[in-house]
Amino acid sequence: MSGIAFAGARLNRADDLRRDPARLETLMDWRARLLKLDGLDPALDRDGGLEWGTLADADPSSELVFLGLLGERACFAEVAPRLIGSVAPPNPALWRALATMEHEDLAIYGAARSLVDWHARHRFCARCGQATKLSKGGWQRDCASCGAEHFPRVDPVTIMLVEHDDMLLLGRQPRFPPRRFSALAGFVEPGESVEEAVRREVFEEAGVVVREVGYVASQPWPFPSQLMIGCHAMAEDTALNVDRTELEEARWFSRDEVAQAMQGGEDGAFIAPPPHAVAHHLLKWWLER
């Protein structure tokens, strides 16, 4: 599936350079680029593109994360001291900025945000409690005290269209903007396949039994670092038993209602998820199929 936001970066991740501190060091010259961030949000130039500086712009006490190569030039992001321990949630201005950013900029920004946020919130060894140090160009943190190696976290999440009789089951989380409905979703737990996680989540959140779970598309989601695994499943019936601790509401929508919501506008049965969410692409896929 094309057009999925936060995927499709042109950056070459060049993992061989991560393992070679001497070669990486030689790339950290005046040509290297530093991605400018405003906290964890993107800093945008006057054309709405990502703003880049040089390594001279970094706070000398920052850690630097190697994002990859754009052509010959090494790209970095900065784990600035002011971000350490920060847990600031995404804000409304960020969502507006995402809506205007270019596809490739979104992908570079998403990976950078996930990595910088991980370093900011993972300063200590979970095994022994001592301070850790960045290594492998920022793709690892090492504990000198107990020898543990820690890797950036990616949390797999299933997100699923549940279908019955040409209708879709969508839900509202309390934090959603008014009238927004989207696909049900939930984290994959230890000991579950993707298909089991889909069945468990739909039953837990909506009381619906599903079968014929199929994969549709995936998306990296940088708030903070999920792998969204988009699926489709058929419901046994339409009776709902909504878990109000998870969802404010869950409802079945007809194909016409979904089509109208996806055309935008405010007067449909609901407001669809925005194009940077994989749920938007799942709905588009379902309508076109």
Place this chain on the structure above:
Amino acid sequence: MSGIAFAGARLNRADDLRRDPARLETLMDWRARLLKLDGLDPALDRDGGLEWGTLADADPSSELVFLGLLGERACFAEVAPRLIGSVAPPNPALWRALATMEHEDLAIYGAARSLVDWHARHRFCARCGQATKLSKGGWQRDCASCGAEHFPRVDPVTIMLVEHDDMLLLGRQPRFPPRRFSALAGFVEPGESVEEAVRREVFEEAGVVVREVGYVASQPWPFPSQLMIGCHAMAEDTALNVDRTELEEARWFSRDEVAQAMQGGEDGAFIAPPPHAVAHHLLKWWLER
């Protein structure tokens, strides 16, 4: 796809009980079951099934993890003090035991092993370095010092059959038993979709460019806690450039060679991955398709 090991547990994870310490407490009576472990390995009864005891068998200083309900009975596993900080790798006896265990036992054991191992190696808050405490029946750890909540880790890994001209590209990791070849695999990184991770890993490990990446099946893998995402992709050509830091060898195998290896026996072109590995099921799927 049916028959995938470590999936298919009959346990009801009952997440509503995790959030309700009072109700969970009432289930922790003489009827509750304790999964016996030998270190992190399964303790098996005389029939080769998982061995269960009662909560009275647990070390009083152990933490208890709620695995779920089997019928009316709550099932737990024990994070024993001797496991704390342990990083013992799986041993050959474990692989032999897995080969004889029932499908449902494997699934219960896999989830338990991942959870117990996570608690044993995540005693401290990665954000502030202070000690954390088990909460939500063992599906969370809380830091009283900074308020951070930590969740059991699940690391998504892509594992892929790469095809060209009715041949498959398989690789050998240095740690494999002699003559074993299996599907290439690698961790999904922050900022990547499943499809991007497949393309990057195959290019990094074998120098092969792939297209038409498709999802096939998934599997939870409890060593320590991966979500294996099985895929298929078409290679542009057969020229290889193998990364020797990752793979000892990579080779193309014909359909006949794959079929012969999957029939078992020692005289084929290679030895196929065992039935508890998702790669085994991917090869079977490819042969039958």
